[in-house]
Amino acid sequence: MPKETPEKLDLRSMDITDEKKQQLKQLFPEVFREDKIDFDHLKRVLGEWVDPGKERFGLQWPGKAERMKTIQQPSIATLRPDREESVNFDETENLxxxxxxLEVLKLLQKSYFGKVKMIYIDPPYNTGNEFIYPDNYTESLDTYLKYTGQKDAEGNWQSSNKETEGRFHSKWLNMMYPRLFLAKNLLEENGVIFVSIDDHEVHHLRKMMNEIYGEENFTAQIVWKKKTGSGSQIEKVFSEHEYVISYVKNSNSGEKWRITNENDGNFKNPDNDERGDWESCAITAPSKNRNPNQLYLIEVNFNSNKSRTNLKYDIIDEFQYGNHRVIFRKLQENSDYNEMFDAEKEVAWFIRRWAYIPTSMRKIFEDNRVYLNGANLPRYKKFQSEYEGKALRSIYCNEFSTQQGSEELRALFNSDIVEYPKPKKLLQTLVEATTKQDDIIVDFFAGSCSTADAILNLSNKEKVKRKFIMVQLPEITEEKTEAKKAGFETIADIGKERIRRTIKHIKEDHKKDKQLALDEEKNSNDEIDLGFKVFKLTPSNFKVWEAPGVDIEPEKLKEQLDAFSDHLNPENEEESILFELILKSGFPLTANIEKIELAGKHVLNVENGKLMICLAEELTIEVLDAISEKEPQRVICLDNGFTGDDADALKTNAVQLFKSKEIEFRTV
Ligand SMILES: C[S@@+](CC[C@H](N)C(=O)[O-])C[C@H]1O[C@@H](n2cnc3c(N)ncnc32)[C@H](O)[C@@H]1O
Structure with a gap:
């Protein structure tokens, strides 16, 4: 039996105002805006005229205007690679x-603008119990760095969003708005975003998405039954189902979705049709109660010795189909309908008719689409490939459940380390329908990384290489939870470990299948990408000025001025600086990087000459010459690399040299 604790008796004296407010709420719920009384509206409800001012249609909430500032505030952070936590760091394109x-989405804007095919997110549903990360618009990185351990004396997250907090919905909307806004920039023109949600915020989410993505780009509000069996609990909100809301970036892009898994198990290829797997559909219909004039007898002669000359049907078409003789007959005008049945019963043929008229049926036969299997009813072959471009279903009742999600995680970790992870099949349905080879998929509320698990397994099954980017806060796991007991300090640690274990399982399966193992050896990364690079959000490697618009105390300003004279933070490894420069120059974190040596200095060649970076602390004219001879499109060097008495002269030379070859040159 689950443990239940009685509600505590409130020993405080009665809050009279609150009591009255509650009574008013019972009478006039419509005048309450998130626990505050709209007095003007109350007057209107009571029949008094109050000037409405300027009325506008749309979703408004306190703090909405400020969100534009949040969006526009640039990030001064970076992403530091962590090789140890990664798998196959140098080859993989998964992240x-x-x-x-929020910070990560800002950092990805330049490099991944318009490059992502599909975004799936499963944000907090605002049930009142989840942790809502405290965005502090001007100093969000700082907030992030300080946030670890932010709990009150009772061990609750300070920033959990209680319904009694008044700004309950606003807080959630303020958290979601900038993230959904920045996410849209990442989508390709034919990209799509899916957002999981339930009844707590679905109404607000749709309005907010209409505003950001455009009402015309709304595609679906998918409903899926999350609990199996009938034992669904009736809580404050009916809790048997959830939604997935979807919007495309541009409904005019002409993109067609590939619909598959709803019938996945039914697609087979028993006759080795070169068009691939097909599902068997009806091609005959009951003939009873039909106009006899429209009846066409099915006569597929499996045993061609059995002639049926006694029937009162005119033969209207006849042809050979493989080993079978196919005859189309039409009932004669004045014959008795019932005679047909008698006749048919005698010879035990189907008392059915073809579903289409003979001319259409003939075409179907000519296209080799009829499957004849002994004395079974003929069936129509509908190929899996033909489901492309159809709409996704909008209701899923028994295909997947949260229990399944938990079981999948349990199979990997042997315990319930995360509550309610999403079932893989739900995610695979979305991924499979909307993405193909080389597409990038992003989940920036990744949790236990069910999305990555789903992508890896699906891609393995289909031998299709999709790339993923998972983003997850290092949210501290709560004391006494299964996660903590299993040694996971943060949810991010769980996500990374899940990806590692999934990769391991797939590799083990490959080993079992010898041929696959051989292929893998030959072509290790061509088919599926069994790796991922880990990056962590950290302050920039460069000491940057405080973001504009922030008031700086004089002492802090002096500190910054001192720091600026040597603006490279100490202890920053070359690789971390390299990735910061790559990211901030607009290259993806998976860009091809080659380490070369020119005139005795290390130079990094990014994407085959698109960018060359030299982090040498003592640059020479020889290395600058050697770089320019390679004719890259862009060059970046350290400002500190120009040292000694001739520093200014060397800098001038460098500028001239690169300009003469039309190479963009920058220092940091
Ligand atoms: C509902 S869970 C996602 C569960 C996930 N779909 C799964 O199957 O495991 C939402 C996750 O978003 C994370 N999260 C919340 N705020 C975040 C933020 N600002 N940045 C990154 N992740 C955040 C939480 O830590 C939580 O793990």
Whole structure:
């Protein structure tokens, strides 16, 4: 039996105002806006005229205007690679980024603008119990860095969003708005975003999405039954189902979705049709109660010795189909309908008719689409490939459940380390329908990384290489939870470990299948990408000025001025600086990087000459010459690399040299 604790008796004296407010709420719920009374509206409800001012249609909430500032505030952070936590770092194009997704989305804007095919997110549903990350618009990175351990004396997250808090919905909307806004920039023109949600915020979410993505780009409000069996609990909100809301970036892009898994198990290829797997559909219909004039007898002669000359049907078409003789007959005008049945019973043929008229039926036969299997009813072959471009279903009742999600995680970890992870099949349905080879999929509320698990397994099954970017806050796991007991300090740690274990399982399966193992050896990364690079959100490697618009105390300003004279933070490894420069120059974190040596200095060649970076602390004219001879499109060097008495002259030379070859040159 689950443990139940009685509600505590409130020993405080009665809050009279609150009591009266509650009574008023019972009478006039419509005048309450998030626990505050709209007095003007109350007057209107009571029949008094109050000037409405300027009325506008749309969703408004306190703090909405400020969100534009949040969006526009640039990030001064970076993403630091962590090789140790990664798998196959140098080859893989999958990413796991640990950090607050607002900062991360900002950092990804330049490099991934318009490059993502599909975004799936499963944000907090605002049930009142989840942790809502405290965005502090001007100093969000700082907030992030300080946030660890932010709990009150009773061990609750300070920033959990209680319904009694008045700004309950606003807080959630303020958290979601900038993230959904920045996410849209990442989508390709034919990209799509899916957002999981339930009844707590679905109404607000749709309005907010209409505003950001455009009402015309709304595609679906998918409903899926999350609990199996009939034992669904009736809580404050009916809790048997959830939604997935979807919007495309541009409904005019002409993109067609591939619909598959609803019938996945039914697609087979028993006759080795070169068009691939097909599902068997009806091609005959009951003939009873039909106009006899429209009846066409099915006569597929499995045993061609059995002639049926006694029937009162005119033969209207006849042809050979493989080993079978196919005859179309039409009932004669004045014959008795019932005679047909008698006749048919005698010879035990089907008392059915073809579903289409003979001319259409003939075409179907000519297209080799009829499957004849002994004395079974003929069936129509509908190929899996033909489901492309159809709409996704909008209701899923028994295909997947949250229990399944938990079982999947249990199979990997042997315990329930995360509550209610999403079932893989739900995610695979969405991924499979909307993405193909080389597409990038992002989940920036990744949790236990069910999305990555689903993508890896699906891609393995289909031998299709999809790339993912998971973003997850290092949210501290609560004391006494299964996660903590299993040694996971943060949810991000769980996500990374889940990806590692999934990769391990797939590799083990490959080993079992010898041929696959051989292929893998030959072509290790061509088919599926069994790796991921881990990056962590950290302050920039460069000491940057405080973001504009922030008041700086004089002492802090002096500190910054001192720091600026040597603006490279100490202890920053070359690789971390390299990735910061790559990201901030607009290259993806998976860009191809080649380390070369020119005139005795290390130079990094990014994407085959698109960018060359030299982090040498003592630049020489020889290395600058050697770089320019390679004719890259862009060059970045350290400002500190120009040292000694001739520093200014060397800098001038460098500028001239690169300009003469039309190479963009920058220092940091
Ligand atoms: C509902 S859970 C996602 C569960 C996930 N779909 C799964 O199957 O495991 C939402 C996750 O978003 C994370 N999260 C909340 N605020 C975040 C933020 N600002 N940045 C990144 N992740 C955040 C939480 O830590 C939580 O793990």
């Amino acid at each position: 796991f980024i640990e950090g607050d997704n």
